[in-house]
Amino acid sequence: KAQRAAQFPDGVMERMIDFNPEEETITIPTPQTAGLNAASQVEIIVHQRWAIAILRVKEMIAEGTNTIVRFHEPESRLEFAHPWPQPVIDGEKGNSSFCLVNALELLDQPGEWYQDYPSGRIYYYPRPHEDMTKAQVIIPALETLLTISGTLERPVRNIRFQNISFEHTSWMRPSYQGHVTLQGGFHLLDAYKLQIPGLPEKAELENQAWIGRPEAAIQVKCGSHIDFDHCTFQHLAATGVDYERAVSNSVIENCLFTDIGGTGLLVGTFPDGGFETHVPYKPFHEQELCTGITIRNNLIEEVTNEDWGCVGIGAGYVKNIHIVHNEVCHVNYSGICVGWGWTLLESGMSGNRIEANYVHHFARRLYDAGGLYTLSNQPGSVMRNNRIEQLIDASYATNDRAFYIYFDEATDGYTVENNWCPSERFDSNRPGPHNVWKTNGPQVDESIKQKAGRVAVGGVSQPRIIIKTK
Known part of the structure; x- marks a missing residue:
């Protein structure tokens, strides 16, 4: 582009x-x-x-x-x-x-x-080989191509998208309002530092922030069994696909995400609007959490190319999410991120599984990053059999804080085992007491390393339908 x-x-x-x-x-x-x-x-x-x-x-x-x-x-x-x-x-x-x-x-x-x-x-300014009298020029106008939106009482159910290519969206916020982010591409609506640190939920807290959700080409809210299979998401200026709120029992598999300005795939609640983002999120209705989402066998590459602070796969407050056998690569910050809130308190997150993924060429421009990155308390969660390599020490970073696995603030409840990476470059920031680490690093068996990432799927056809800005 x-x-x-x-x-x-x-x-x-x-x-x-x-x-x-x-x-x-x-x-x-x-x-x-x-x-x-x-x-x-x-x-x-x-x-x-x-x-x-x-x-x-x-x-x-x-x-x-x-x-x-x-x-x-x-x-x-x-x-x-x-x-x-x-x-x-x-x-x-x-x-x-x-x-x-x-x-x-x-x-x-x-x-x-x-x-x-x-x-x-x-x-x-044309490139040397370009003849602008014959050029095909695509100038995106829309920020969102598809919205699926039900309610808690009447969720949208049983929609499957197969062999469809979603292409060409715009992203206009920075040109109208600027773009100051907290993390993961979530822009600030308001923010300040407490003169006297401390809130009831966190004695040392000084950072107050209210956030907004990034724009997305595909938005899904209040749905069940909303699936994408063998689809392509490319030339998108902000988030690719966003399972935003109250989405359950859905699968996104065998898909390609490439040339995306923000996060490839975003899942789960990141409390926005009037909810201060460091206060643990406790939904009034449990079904508001995204639960039972499977992200399987997708290639997510060359994303985060407009907002460098976005990620390959980002999950907020989620329950029983399965992120398995994906390849995530060439991102400017972290690869796969699960969790939000910076808290050890219970918030509904649990039973999340990050297994057999291949993450490489990450942290290309920013730091404080992880190939696999987590936040907050997630009881009963597992991180195993992943392959993480090619950590790039960002050329513009002011220090070298990037890791193959990074348990950022208050991560708890994870069993971490048999994750291959070329060295034990791990870190934890104020972790909880219930994380269990077993055999991670270059000593992990070669067979586990080779099985990580995407698996071959037969019968893949080319996209039949293209949905894009006109």
């Missing part, structure tokens, strides 16, 4: 000079490109440990070799008020990085584009 006009080719980023929450400014080296301080639609992409922020530039003031940058609301307040994650100044490997995008003045490389507003005119 074409890339938005950017200051640096090939995604190379420069280091910021200062980050000032009191003044709500970021100081950067003065850009060499003339005219940027007068451009009206410039955005800055900021590297923030395990997430990125996309901020619309309001003002750039050059002071010699330094330039002070201010931003539009609402993202300016959110960016400087929320404590986690923020950019790093004077970290182990230097300051956090940034990249300027979205100005006609930056349109200087083949394959880049820029759209002017309010005219809507699109400018494009």
Whole structure:
């Protein structure tokens, strides 16, 4: 796909000079490109440990070799008020990085584009082999292609999609409101740091955040037996498929997810709207949890290519989810993530199984990542027989915190066994007392390693139907 006009080719980023929450400014080296301080639609992409922020530039003031940058609301307040994650100044490997995008003045490389507003005119710098008088140009307009939405009382049931390709969606939030995320692509609606840490649910808590759910090409709410088999999801700008709430006994298998801007496959409740995201989620109706979802034998590759902080497979508050025999690769943060809430308290999550998956080439741009990553208390859960390798130490990271298996804050209730990886690069952040670790690392039997990942399936046909933006 074409890339938005950017200051640096090939995604190379420069280091910021200062980050000032009191003044709500970021100081950067003065850009060499003339005219940027007068451009009206410039955005800055900021590297923030395990997430990125996309901020619309309001003002750039050059002071010699330094330039002070201010931003539009609402993202300016959110960016400087929320404590986690923020950019790093004077970290182990230097300051956090940034990249300027979205100005006609930056349109200087083949394959880049820029759209002017309010005219809507699109400018494009052709690649050497492209003849624009004969080119087929696809410009997505819709963010969502398909919505399946029932109610708790009357769920949608028994729909199966087979051999269908879902293609070409857009993602407009950053251009209208900016995009400041907490984790996993979930944008902040409000956030601040408690002056006096501590809430009844967590004595040391200082971080308050309310989040919104990312846009998705396929949205499923309140359904049962909503299945996808041998489908393709590609050229999608935000989330691919989202089993959002109260979905049960459904299967997504033998599918391909590729060229996706956000998370490939998202499952389960991530309490949004008016629910503070660090308070343990206890649904009024148990069926609000997604339960009995099977994710099997899918290839998820080259996702997270717009919002680097998204993941291959992301599951929030879920119960009895089975993630088995998938291949997840070439992602910028974590591969397979299960859990939410940062808490040891009971929240309904239990019986989750992450088995025989092959995760590789992850943590390409961010850190605090895991090939397999978990959060919070999930009694009776299992992580076994997986193969994890090719951890990439992100070139822009300010330290090397990335792991093959990462039990992030308050992970509990897991049995972890026979997971092959080239070294015992594991970590746990305030784990609970009920995790059991057995034989993980390079000593795991070679046969287990070779059986991880996708298995051959006969009778695969090409997609018969394509659903995409018109």
